[in-house]
Ligand code: MLT
């Protein structure tokens with residue numbers, strides 16, 4: 001069966017793009033964190049939407065499931081084979097890397113699913129525009145993965161999540177049919193809006209092959225402040241203050257002391273501001289240098305113990321590294337349990353207090369940081385004692401505080417058992433019915449988003 005499918009898929013994509021060698025499969029079988037791992041029957045790398053369609057048709061005919069993988073930077077086990085169940089075909093989007101010319105009039109560009117965020121950003125900047133979504137794994141993370149997970153990142157406070165950037169989509173259903181359009185009309189009310197349906201569906205309804213993406217002005221002048229504040233409550237006051245005053249606010253990130261100490265150790269550098277209960281990294285970007293208005297807003301906020309402020313250049317890059325390189329610092333220290341949750345900002349304080357108590361009780365070292373404006377904390381636990389119990393308690397806590405169990409990383413297989421905390425029985429039944437209509441045999445990403 002495996003050999004005959006490999007032969008059929010080679011007819012579709014070319015022999016060089018069907019990988020069956022066990023050593024070469026390994027990198028596609030384990031996720032970026034090292035926590036999720038399964039066995040792939042093979043990896044197939046289609047180079048066009050038609051080839052994606054051909055691959056899905058052949059896999060369906062042989063009853064072999066498919067897991068779609070972009071840059072393999074996912075954090076919830078949604079892009080690698082599951083540890084249980086039959087070995088699926090991993091459909092790598094990496095050859096869907098065509099990037100169209102920038103349409104400066106419409107401020108849009110069309111990108112294949114395998115285009116990286118960094119390439120999207122570079123293409124936009126070559127045309128004097130910018131990509132509205134950015135996060136630390138930009139060199140590997142792909143457009144298809146970012147759409148499928150409705151990725152967020154640091155600029156959500158200004159431009160929204162990935163969902164808001166998709167003005168057209170081309171996707172392939174489990175039976176090989178191609179749906180959607182890349183025309184990029186901002187206004188078209190004609191029934192199902194494919195970008196809305198597919199963004200955040202984590203590859204369970206279709207394989208995203210390409211997307212028409214919104215671009216934004218490129219604000220070339222940037223300024224960054226790393227601010228030490230008393231505690232989380234003070235960080236939230238600072239958020240409210242700068243948000244109301246700074247038109248140029250581009251991101252506002254929260255770093256708690258354990259995360260700051262870890263990244264400083266990893267960078268081999270001193271924290272640029274004094275010890276404190278919380279740190280906030282505020283970034284502004286504008287057509288004119290925003291450094292003075294940023295410094296003035298920080299100064300007058302009344303919430304600040306100490307601050308380092310810099311316009312663009314090496315000093316700013318140094319400040320940004322204390323946020324951008326936290327994930328890498330955690331990975332260097334071990335395999336983390338990653339819990340990406342969000343609560344109303346007024347409850348962040350309580351979330352951290354309760355998560356700290358949970359980890360103290362159940363074992364591990366809590367490293368917390370995240371996106372302040374969305375109340376989105378990444379609670380990473382190194383050396384987690386009872387990972388299942390910690391996950392259960394923290395996700396229940398986030399829900400009790402009026403929050404969600406997944407803000408931007410998705411549900412994947414990691415959080416599927418807890419989906420009922422944030423979705424009613426009616427929600428789940430309706431979602432199942434939609435999935436049944438698209439993919440009754442669960443060919444696509446089985447186990448993701450449902451148990
Ligand atoms: C981030 O904000 O840095 C990303 O979501 C990655 C992570 O949580 O580790």
Ligand code: ZN
Pocket residue numbers: 153370371378408
């Ligand atoms: Zn994040």
